[in-house]
Amino acid sequence: MAQLHRATAYLDPPFAVVDLDAYDANAAELVRRTGGRATIRVASKSVRSRDLIGRVARKQGYQGILAFTLPEALWLAEDHADVVIGYPTADRAALRQLANDERAAARVMLMVDSVEQLDFIDDAVGHHRSRLRVCIDLDASLELAGGRIHLGPHRSPVHTPQQAAAFARAIVARPGFQLAGLMSYEGQIAGLGDNRPGSVLKRAALRAMQRLSASELAFRRAAAVDAIQAIAPLEFVNGGGTGSVEQTSAEQVITEIGAGSGLYGPGLFDFYRHFRPRPAAHFVMPVVRRPTSKIATVLGGGWIASGPPGDDRLPTLSWPAGLRMSPAEGAGEVQTPVLGTAAHGLRIADHVWFRHAKAGELCERVNTLHLVSGNDIVDEVPTYRGEGRAFL
Known part of the structure; x- marks a missing residue:
């Protein structure tokens, strides 16, 4: 995560990032898990970016799109x-x-x-x-x-x-x-x-x-x-x-x-015994307040996943390590207070990294995805929303 943060430190939040190295590794892992017995049809709802759908659809072991x-x-x-x-x-x-x-x-x-x-x-x-x-x-x-x-x-x-x-x-x-x-x-x-x-x-x-x-x-x-x-x-x-x-x-x-979800590795896929995709898709919000010396308040953050209401539909705080949400507010529409030891050192405009609980729903919130490989941003590609498409 620190590497991704360094690559994007000059960007003003909110923004979304896809770690291409993790994305490609996850794509290869999905194919490996089939044992060569079946191909993978990419579930587009879990990706929602034409560029990233095309990137994986061209790989060996993949055939077709599931729209x-x-x-x-x-x-x-x-x-x-x-x-x-x-x-x-x-x-x-x-x-x-x-x-x-x-x-x-x-x-x-x-x-x-x-x-x-x-x-x-x-x-x-x-x-x-x-x-x-x-x-x-x-x-x-x-x-x-x-x-x-x-x-x-x-x-x-x-x-x-x-x-x-x-x-x-x-x-x-x-x-x-x-x-x-x-x-x-x-x-x-x-x-x-x-x-x-x-x-x-x-x-x-x-x-x-x-x-x-x-x-x-x-x-x-x-x-x-x-x-x-x-x-x-x-x-x-x-x-x-x-x-x-x-x-x-x-x-x-x-x-x-x-x-398709295994390509981005969202929060809901942290809890399987037999596999664990690498977290590839993230969104970043800025610290805008310090209500106390032990609390930092992040702008927005309440990008809640669909499905039955519950804590597992909240985004995951992924960086800096050691942050947690306030049980009284959770992830909010306009602000998300974060607690924990790591919150003590956060200052105004510092970046806080989240992962969405589900995969493609992140792309309904942003127009572009910053693609990072190694230490650098190598591309910026549009989401469906960024191309003016809203299908659901």
Whole structure:
């Protein structure tokens, strides 16, 4: 951190920094974790900078982009030939743009999980159009007690192999659509760190749930692939995320992993037993007040992550070492008091470094990212926001 601080000491906060050496090391580590069994599809929502998406998408072991909205996918498809949208769309204008552009239709794949969505697309764009390629989203959650207990993200209604096969038949039978892929995201495994501090019993229960879920999903996902392949060939089967690369890529049916958070190494990924990405993305705020000799107040800092409210959604204080937030104020919209021994020596205009709890959400706050390699700033690249793009 001291090296990054020296490289950027002359900049006036707030600003954001990506440590390119850490970013590239994390990219290589994601590939290593697959064991060569699958490629990585870059989850663009976790990066949100075209330059940095392109930097990793060109690396060996990476293939394609996993976008989060259709307008974003159309934009990225200007430079990338293989873009899958990770979520269904209800954007009529973007659907019409896709349907009327043969090149885009060949490069962008829609995510679907119900006949209702197919009906919506047909109503939005009509039947006389380019054929639209689609991917089925298979629900990867763990359901117990006959479905009364649901562990994992509430995503697709397609849960069983039988439901997947029925939906595949509906797609194949409908003019204007081509079934090309299957995706499933096991957020209860990939997105939950299994080594968080706190209750030993809670950690043990989480790990037991994740083992059970991984076993159940591997069996169900393979059965779903077999059922769909009997109806139509699949170009790819996508699964997992940064937190489950090893076990998901070990499934024989998996051809690719959707991952992106592991590139930046945000705070939520500090608590996994089997891997630890290097912190690569940071934001920096200035000290603007000294209320007491033991407290320094930083301008802003309250860049809170999405998800269920809790301390784990707060940014992490990463430099100087030994800082902590006030439990009475936390990370605030306009100010963040910091305490601890390191706060005693901070002066007006000194820099305090944070890490966002999640990855790409940092880029919604800044227009550019300062790229540091070694001891120097080597480039400054725009975020989506810096290019005037706000997709969500």
